[in-house]
Amino acid sequence: MLSTTSRTTLGRGKKRARTSRDDLYAVLDAGLICHLGVVVDGYPMVIPTGYGRIGDTLYLHGSTGAASLRAGGSGGEICVTVTHLDGIVLARSVFNHSVNYRSAMIYGRPRLVEDPEERLAGLRALTEQLAPGQWDAARPPTRKELAATTVLALSLEEASVKIRQGPPVDDEEDYALPVWAGVLPLRTSWGVPEPDPAMTADLAVPEHISSRIVAIQ
Template sequence: MPDTALPPDSYPVSERNKVRRLHERGRYDRASVHAILDAAMIAHIAYVIDGQPYCTPTAFWREGDTLYWHGSSASRMLRAQKGGLPVCLTVTHLDSLVLARCGFNHSVDYRSAMCFGTARILEDAAEKARALDAMIDRFYPGRAQELRQSTAQELKATTVIAMEIEEASGKVRSKGVADEEEDYALPIYAARYPVTLVIGAAEPCPRMPAGVPLPEGLQGFTPGRRLDALMLENQQKAYGGE
């Protein structure tokens, strides 16, 4: 897709992020890519160290065009990133199972995003502490100020990574059953089974003192609510339309 055909405010398209198969499902505009990212809590980070590929699942969050994640200071991936490491971050939402009338047309509805950039470690202590608070508030609005402050040793044991999104693409399938026209009359069961992650009922810690109320920022965590919808709502609370 040439740049002239891209919607306004899109990520540049190159050989690295271009959707090659079923290109009509590709999304390059920031609004589409960010919506896919912001509805997720977990990403997979792919990278290569000394010729060996790795892929690490981790919690992540977005601020503008910057992605953040954290991990143990003992992590192989994090140690390798001190000088900057090219990475690919991906998220996927499975939205439905699609049963068609032939094996070839069986599919899934999904939303996915792939982001490329160079990961760097946050070395500044104040920036690192701010980012960790931002992670808590991103997932659980207003919670950071209610918590015990992290100790120096806890902060030392945690590494925070930032990556500016250089290129990105999304890919979306949402059409359900799509058979060959001549197959629709076949007496074969075909259907779409929606799939969602939902919030369950809270299980309060048995050692929590009596009378501790549910914080205001957790009011959205109601049983049966879709996790992706809640994550989008919390992103909006944390960063507005950014």
């Protein structure tokens, strides 16, 4: 079960809350980018960035010179969110318009990952989240590159999940209005891979990449 702290207990839209940890994993595993919220020099900052999950730990990374990563690694509280927009919900009244979505929010104090093996495992998880199979296909990071990279580990202990699916919900008296109502589904698909013009050899698209392509009808 997910945590029930004051920060993860929903005050509004309680029926959209999910309490299963499996729902949290599903939202995170389906995502590509998260938003990292930190406080830097007294000011809030929200950064879109990649992430990866291993069990109940979320890994984030960035340059050692990044203010957001320095703030996150200094022991302060951070907030990470992942959101999937699944559709626009059009109601008969403007007030009842909504969106179908899946979202996760994680709070906590991340720790700076210093163990070499965990650092590599975290970076692998980040890479595989974006492109499964790419870690083994590409050159691994050098010692110099690793020294220039900060890796943070955030526990998934304090997290909440909120999901809205389905048709619009209108006021009873509005159902008789001659206004179209329904859902405009939103789907994201991969396009055709575009090879780097700087490639020195005529290489075919690797199977781990081509297998993700959805045929364009």
